[in-house]
Amino acid sequence: MSTTTPANPKVGFVSLGCPKALVDSERILTQLRMEGYDVVSTYQDADVVVVNTCGFIDSAKAESLEVIGEAIKENGKVIVTGCMGVEEGNIRNVHPSVLAVTGPQQYEQVVNAVHDVVPPRKDHNPLIDLVPPQGIKLTPRHYAYLKISEGCNHSCSFCIIPSMRGKLVSRPVGDVLDEAQRLVKSGVKELLVISQDTSAYGVDVKYRTGFWNGAPVKTRMTELCEALSTLGVWVRLHYVYPYPHVDELIPLMAAGKILPYLDIPFQHASPKVLKAMKRPAFEDKTLARIKNWREICPDLIIRSTFIVGFPGETEEDFQYLLNWLTEAQLDRVGCFQYSPVEGAPANDLDLEIVADDVKQDRWDRFMAHQQAISSARLQMRIGREIEVLVDEVDEQGAVGRCFFDAPEIDGNVFIDNGSNLKPGDKVWCKVTDADEYDLWAEQI
Numbered sequence: 001m002s003t004t005t006p007a008n009p010k011v012g013f014v015s016l017g018c019p020k021a022l023v024d025s026e027r028i029l030t031q032l033r034m035e036g037y038d039v040v041s042t043y044q045d046a047d048v049v050v051v052n053t054c055g056f057i058d059s060a061k062a063e064s065l066e067v068i069g070e071a072i073k074e075n076g077k078v079i080v081t082g083c084m085g086v087e088e089g090n091i092r093n094v095h096p097s098v099l100a101v102t103g104p105q106q107y108e109q110v111v112n113a114v115h116d117v118v119p120p121r122k123d124h125n126p127l128i129d130l131v132p133p134q135g136i137k138l139t140p141r142h143y144a145y146l147k148i149s150e151g152c153n154h155s156c157s158f159c160i161i162p163s164m165r166g167k168l169v170s171r172p173v174g175d176v177l178d179e180a181q182r183l184v185k186s187g188v189k190e191l192l193v194i195s196q197d198t199s200a201y202g203v204d205v206k207y208r209t210g211f212w213n214g215a216p217v218k219t220r221m222t223e224l225c226e227a228l229s230t231l232g233v234w235v236r237l238h239y240v241y242p243y244p245h246v247d248e249l250i251p252l253m254a255a256g257k258i259l260p261y262l263d264i265p266f267q268h269a270s271p272k273v274l275k276a277m278k279r280p281a282f283e284d285k286t287l288a289r290i291k292n293w294r295e296i297c298p299d300l301i302i303r304s305t306f307i308v309g310f311p312g313e314t315e316e317d318f319q320y321l322l323n324w325l326t327e328a329q330l331d332r333v334g335c336f337q338y339s340p341v342e343g344a345p346a347n348d349l350d351l352e353i354v355a356d357d358v359k360q361d362r363w364d365r366f367m368a369h370q371q372a373i374s375s376a377r378l379q380m381r382i383g384r385e386i387e388v389l390v391d392e393v394d395e396q397g398a399v400g401r402c403f404f405d406a407p408e409i410d411g412n413v414f415i416d417n418g419s420n421l422k423p424g425d426k427v428w429c430k431v432t433d434a435d436e437y438d439l440w441a442e443q444i
Contacts, residue, residue, distance in 0.1 A: 008038040009118040012046030017054025023147040023403045035120045043074035055084030055442035117409035142424035143190035152196035173210040173219040190234040193304040212256035222248045238263040254297040266304045270317035271323035309359030310338045312351030378434035390425045411437040
């Protein structure tokens with residue numbers, strides 16, 4: 001007499017927003033897989049759909065609501081989590097049929113909500129049906145985000161992240177390094193270190209000493225980077241506020257221990273605008289530090305993001321920003337037009353609102369100004385040899401990134417004679433051409 005083995009319950013998952021949200025999604029998925037759930041890629045195959053939302057700016061909220069609506073239409077059973085989850089009332093006003101709403105980092109509540117809709121199989125044995133030790137990843141196999149803390153101690157007037165994700169909570173340094181080691185053993189070639197404020201790592205625990213592989217390690221960014229550098233992979237730092245101790249990282253970069261890449265969210269340069277944003281207004285000192293960093297590590301790449309059209313920003317403030325960019329010579333730059341976020345302190349500032357057409361004009365001028373800088377800096381790479389990490393391969397050749405390109409936000413390196421390569425390969429190439437964002441190269 002034959003018996004039919006019951007099928008595993010199936011979960012569909014949509015992850016929106018930033019890399020920090022992606023890490024949250026990976027943790028939830030890892031837990032569900034350990035409990036015997038299958039993760040499926042279509043609404044039709046799923047018993048329930050989880051949508052991890054972004055709630056940072058209005059356009060992200062609109063996208064989240066649109067995706068929730070699509071999931072309800074296609075599947076019907078939808079659980080909502082993530083940053084927009086703190087606005088449960090707004091979500092239920094638009095989509096009253098959602099089954100559960102939870103906020104960011106509430107992994108247990110999300111998993112429990114899935115249990116309520118689709119209970120796990122009673123015969124599942126996690127000791128036999130093992131999940132990979134590195135967990136479930138939503139990134140390609142050869143790179144991974146390594147989240148080192150939650151929350152933020154800043155009170156920037158345009159931001160509601162602290163109210164959604166709370167104050168800084170650093171992960172134990174041993175746990176972070178254990179996770180990094182597991183990822184590397186699973187084939188990861190690049191670790192992207194992320195948090196809301198990476199350079200504040202350990203402040204909340206007074207840089208407490210932890211242990212990894214039997215040796216003491218301080219819960220502090222410099223010591224963390226030293227330890228990560230022993231794993232033999234690329235280590236890339238994101239969301240680094242330029243505190244004084246960031247200077248300690250530059251010699252590590254010059255020595256090749258971690259990638260010479262800093263992602264620093266400067267946001268503006270005008271002292272008046274920075275003060276209104278409640279950001280540290282040390283723009284002159286910052287220019288001197290950038291100059292000093294590049295003297296120590298000439299290959300240093302600096303990426304940043306800026307906001308134009310913040311309340312009270314004048315044409316004089318904007319010109320100050322453009323002049324600052326000319327001095328700073330940043331390599332990779334993104335720019336946003338200011339958008340008011342519900343609940344942000346900036347909404348209560350007694351400052352003149354910048355008209356939408358002025359915002360657009362300043363954004364256009366900013367992008368043209370920075371494109372010229374980025375293009376000139378990339379032109380200087382022509383003829384140089386670079387190491388490239390391959391992301392994808394087709395009949396035209398390979399597409400990858402070198403040390404100054406983070407995945408999905410920076411440029412690409414197109415390798416014309418790279419069709420023999422495969423994703424995850426590292427190969428030395430000679431740069432043959434460049435435009436405003438990308439490089440073209442040949443394998444050596």
